[in-house]
Amino acid sequence: MRATFMYGAGDVRVETVPDPVLRQPTDALVRVVTSCICGSDLHPYHSMPAGETRPMGHEFIGVVEETGSQVSTVKRGDLVIAPFAWSDGTCEFCREGLQTSCLHGGFWARDGIGGGQAEAVRVPLADGTLVKAPVGEDSDLLPGLLTLSDVYGTGFHAAKCANVGPGDAVVVVGDGAVGLMAVLSASRLGAEQIILMGRHKDRTDLGREFGATDVVAERGEEGIAKVRELTGGRGARKVLEAVGHLPAYEQAIGVVRPGGVVSRVGVPQYDTAPVGFTSLFGPNITLTGGPAPARAYIEQLMPAVLDGTVQPGKVFDRAIGLEQTPDGYRAMDDREALKVLIRL
Amino acid sequence: MRATFMYGAGDVRVETVPDPVLRQPTDALVRVVTSCICGSDLHPYHSMPAGETRPMGHEFIGVVEETGSQVSTVKRGDLVIAPFAWSDGTCEFCREGLQTSCLHGGFWARDGIGGGQAEAVRVPLADGTLVKAPVGEDSDLLPGLLTLSDVYGTGFHAAKCANVGPGDAVVVVGDGAVGLMAVLSASRLGAEQIILMGRHKDRTDLGREFGATDVVAERGEEGIAKVRELTGGRGARKVLEAVGHLPAYEQAIGVVRPGGVVSRVGVPQYDTAPVGFTSLFGPNITLTGGPAPARAYIEQLMPAVLDGTVQPGKVFDRAIGLEQTPDGYRAMDDREALKVLIRL
Numbered sequence: 001m002r003a004t005f006m007y008g009a010g011d012v013r014v015e016t017v018p019d020p021v022l023r024q025p026t027d028a029l030v031r032v033v034t035s036c037i038c039g040s041d042l043h044p045y046h047s048m049p050a051g052e053t054r055p056m057g058h059e060f061i062g063v064v065e066e067t068g069s070q071v072s073t074v075k076r077g078d079l080v081i082a083p084f085a086w087s088d089g090t091c092e093f094c095r096e097g098l099q100t101s102c103l104h105g106g107f108w109a110r111d112g113i114g115g116g117q118a119e120a121v122r123v124p125l126a127d128g129t130l131v132k133a134p135v136g137e138d139s140d141l142l143p144g145l146l147t148l149s150d151v152y153g154t155g156f157h158a159a160k161c162a163n164v165g166p167g168d169a170v171v172v173v174g175d176g177a178v179g180l181m182a183v184l185s186a187s188r189l190g191a192e193q194i195i196l197m198g199r200h201k202d203r204t205d206l207g208r209e210f211g212a213t214d215v216v217a218e219r220g221e222e223g224i225a226k227v228r229e230l231t232g233g234r235g236a237r238k239v240l241e242a243v244g245h246l247p248a249y250e251q252a253i254g255v256v257r258p259g260g261v262v263s264r265v266g267v268p269q270y271d272t273a274p275v276g277f278t279s280l281f282g283p284n285i286t287l288t289g290g291p292a293p294a295r296a297y298i299e300q301l302m303p304a305v306l307d308g309t310v311q312p313g314k315v316f317d318r319a320i321g322l323e324q325t326p327d328g329y330r331a332m333d334d335r336e337a338l339k340v341l342i343r344l
Numbered sequence: 345m346r347a348t349f350m351y352g353a354g355d356v357r358v359e360t361v362p363d364p365v366l367r368q369p370t371d372a373l374v375r376v377v378t379s380c381i382c383g384s385d386l387h388p389y390h391s392m393p394a395g396e397t398r399p400m401g402h403e404f405i406g407v408v409e410e411t412g413s414q415v416s417t418v419k420r421g422d423l424v425i426a427p428f429a430w431s432d433g434t435c436e437f438c439r440e441g442l443q444t445s446c447l448h449g450g451f452w453a454r455d456g457i458g459g460g461q462a463e464a465v466r467v468p469l470a471d472g473t474l475v476k477a478p479v480g481e482d483s484d485l486l487p488g489l490l491t492l493s494d495v496y497g498t499g500f501h502a503a504k505c506a507n508v509g510p511g512d513a514v515v516v517v518g519d520g521a522v523g524l525m526a527v528l529s530a531s532r533l534g535a536e537q538i539i540l541m542g543r544h545k546d547r548t549d550l551g552r553e554f555g556a557t558d559v560v561a562e563r564g565e566e567g568i569a570k571v572r573e574l575t576g577g578r579g580a581r582k583v584l585e586a587v588g589h590l591p592a593y594e595q596a597i598g599v600v601r602p603g604g605v606v607s608r609v610g611v612p613q614y615d616t617a618p619v620g621f622t623s624l625f626g627p628n629i630t631l632t633g634g635p636a637p638a639r640a641y642i643e644q645l646m647p648a649v650l651d652g653t654v655q656p657g658k659v660f661d662r663a664i665g666l667e668q669t670p671d672g673y674r675a676m677d678d679r680e681a682l683k684v685l686i687r688l
Contacts, residue, residue: 092578093602101602101627161630234436258437258445264625271620276612281634283445286505287619290628 003118004057004325008050012326020114020122025070028126030062030080033137034146035116035342036316037328038084039176040244040267045329056325057117057342058084058108059149063137064130065120073127079137080130081302082116082123083294084108084150089128097296102128116149117325117342131298134306143313143341144305147181151339152301152312153294154265155181158240159189160297161288162263166190171227171236171255172212175203177315177339178265179242180210184312186240187211188304195230197223197251203338206314219247224254236260241289246270258283265289316341347462348401348669352394356670364458364466369414372470374406374424377481378490379460379686380660381672382428383520384588384611389673400669401461401686402428402452403493407481408474409464417471423481424474425646426460426467427638428452428494433472441640446472460493461669461686475642478650487657487685488649491525495683496645496656497638498609499525502584503533504641505632506607510534515571515580515599516556519547521659521683522609523586524554528656530584531555532648539574541567541595547682550658563591568598580604585633590614602627609633660685 001019006012022029036059044054064078074080087094087102094102105125109115113124123129133145147153155178164170168191172182175198186194187210196212197219198204204215216226228235235257241248244266252262253274262285274280280287304310318337320328321344328340345363350356366373380403388398408422418424431438431446438446449469453459457468467473477489491497499522508514512535516526519542530538531554540556541563542548548559560570572579579601585592588610596606597618606629618624624631648654662681664672665688672684 096603098603098628161628259440259442268620268625271618271623272616273619274615275617275619275631276615279615280631281608281612284442284505284632284634286630286632287624288628288630288632290625293628 001119002322003055003114006044006048006054006056008052009046009048011050012045012056012329014323014325020120022066022068023122024124025068026125026127027068028064028071028074028123028130029066029120030082030123031065031120032060032062032116032118032344033079034142034344035060036146037117037332037340037342038150039178041329042333043267043269045333055109055115055118057115059146060116060121061133061142061146061149062121067126071126074130074132078132079135081133081145081148081298082130083153083298085291085295086124086129087295088125094128097293099293099295100291117322119322119344129295133302141306143316144311145302146341147312147315148294148298148301148305150294151177151315152181153297154178154292155242156185156297156301157292158182158242158263158265158289159185162238162240162261164189164191164238167192168238169193169231169236171195171197171239172242173197173239173248173252174242174266175200175207176242180207180315181312182240182242182265183207183212184210184310188310195227195236197227200335219251223251227255231257239263240265242266244269246273249273253279253285256285261286261288263289265292315339319343345463346666347399347458350388350392350398350400352396353390353392355394356389356400356673358667358669364464366410366412367466368468369412370469370471371412372408372415372418372467372474373410373464374426374467375409375464376404376406376460376462376688377423378486378688379404380490381461381669381676381684381686382494383522385673386677387611387613389677399453399459399462401459403490404460404465405477405486405490405493406465411470415470418474418476422476423479425477425489425492425642426474427497427642429635429639430468430473431639432469438472441637443637443639444635461666463666463688473639477646485650487660488655489646490685491656491659492638492642492645492649494638495521495659496525497641498522498636499586500529500641500645501636502526502586502607502609502633503529506582506584506605508533508535508582511536512582513537513575513580515539515541515583516586517541517583517592517596518586518610519544519551520586524551524659525656526584526586526609527551527556528554528654532654539571539580541571544679563595567595571599575601583607584609586610588613590617593617597623597629600629605630605632607633609636659683663687
């Protein structure tokens with residue numbers, strides 16, 4: 001089959017590799033129908049040392065081709081959504097909805113499991129991992145459903161960790177696909193004021209469509225001052241950080257109200273950050289978030305995607321074939337595209 | 345009057361200074377009856393540069409001697425508890441119980457306000473700040489009531505921020521007075537398992553009296569392994585960090601369960617700390633806490649102190665007169681004393 005690999009910063013190639021096969025009785029083989037490129041894929045695209053080889057992709061929808069003897073919740077021919085972490089669905093963490101900490105689970109594209117930017121994937125722990133979607137593989141809803149693999153669930157996780165609810169004032173830092181999904185999620189959870197911090201007009205326009213009430217294009221001190229102006233001088237109680245770089249973290253701390261929450265879902269590209277008296281501690285700021293247990297949210301978020309109430313698939317502004325994946329990375333990295341859909 | 349000042353690391357003196365006087369119609373003058381030395385006073389005792397002068401003390405109970413024309417909730421002769429921050433009681437932060445972020449408030453021993461290790465203090469915003477205690481100045485309950493100024497409220501804040509409730513497993517990092525008050529608070533809030541990490545047997549024995557079910561004397565990796573052993577291998581959902589040094593923060597992260605909370609009330613002696621993928625983010629750990637709005641908790645915690653249900657005053661294991669305050673610092677710094685009471 002054909003599959004995408006990264007060989008170092010800026011070096012993405014689609015190559016021919018052996019087809020995956022079932023290895024465990026809990027495995028399923030899934031033929032990928034649609035996949036995509038994630039903002040977090042750009043991190044190794046910038047910094048991965050040459051000499052390594054890494055399969056790529058962790059968001060996909062596909063059709064079950066074959067199942068192991070112990071798989072019972074999906075069967076050959078089912079169209080399924082794969083969240084970005086695979087999980088058993090039965091351990092103590094899965095039962096409480098923290099599938100990213102599953103005791104027996106893991107992540108795509110590592111530890112002998114392939115990536116989603118490929119023609120097929122061996123899915124471990126298929127019963128816990130896959131969710132059947134009641135549409136055909138030619139459905140127009142596929143892009144929207146694909147966001148349940150990661151970006152919509154991740155934006156929703158940001159809002160849930162911050163406990164966003166009716167009447168809230170929320171700031172979203174970052175106008176990438178996750179930031180826009182955080183806007184949509186905050187809106188769906190009843191937030192009254194949603195301030196989107198981002199400087200790409202096409203993206204922030206989509207943010208307004210998803211529910212942003214204000215857009216602040218300025219960054220740093222100027223951006224912080226604007227947000228404070230929009231929030232009665234105090235900042236917002238709930239700030240969703242959807243970037244992962246240190247300046248976004250600092251921005252988030254700058255715009256949060258004393259006693260408020262900074263909820264991070266951008267994968268941090270830093271190990272240490274300010275947490276002392278003048279940043280988090282003195283004003284009693286709570287720092288929360290992490291990799292979203294996307295699996296936990298799929299059933300909850302899917303109905304509104306299926307009935308068209310929400311259209312998260314709009315984050316995809318370019319569609320390519322698998323062979324064009326390297327150019328998809330380039331387009332996202334050059335900010336030509338917000339998020340690139342791969343159709344197989 | 346006589347008042348305590350620090351002139352640099354290790355240099356504490358009791359000196360004669362002018363008596364405080366009313367300056368604002370919202371002020372009260374309070375003659376101090378009992379005060380104490382805080383673990384956080386030891387931070388400048390270790391590191392304050394010579395050449396500065398700083399009044400000391402932020403915990404006191406006293407008798408109102410005189411009030412400004414706008415003071416209405418306390419009057420001459422009242423015995424009052426002063427929380428470690430003064431606050432107006434009316435701003436948006438005070439109304440929601442975050443008096444440490446009061447828009448018009450501040451802290452003792454700075455900005456022209458004296459410290460509590462003194463014969464008298466000018467109390468700004470007396471209506472918002474002071475709480476009348478229904479006992480006489482010779483009451484045996486004074487040490488217990490004095491803990492409401494800071495340490496009991498601070499330990500309680502740690503537990504509240506972590507949302508400790510019935511059945512919880514809680515780890516408390518640190519066997520100082522605040523750590524012991526965190527144990528007491530977790531116990532009062534219904535925690536089932538309370539693991540106290542501390543290595544001073546006399547303190548951890550008091551911790552057991554306050555409700556600790558287990559004591560772990562080991563530190564670092566060994567201490568983390570012990571706590572994991574006591575919590576089914578996963579760590580505890582709620583960890584209360586009552587020290588403020590970086591190793592305590594790292595210890596807290598080592599013993600918290602994925603999806604859990606680290607609640608800090610030890611004043612951080614560091615500006616940056618690990619918050620990246622391998623520390624907080626990956627396992628979806630929430631970091632919360634800050635300086636306790638002790639004022640918010642006084643009415644709630646006082647009844648059980650008054651009726652003897654709890655005896656937080658046991659954290660004071662030495663009592664001295666004001667003139668002996670420098671030796672009180674030395675005794676706490678040498679770990680001869682857990683917490684030193686000053687009787688005037």
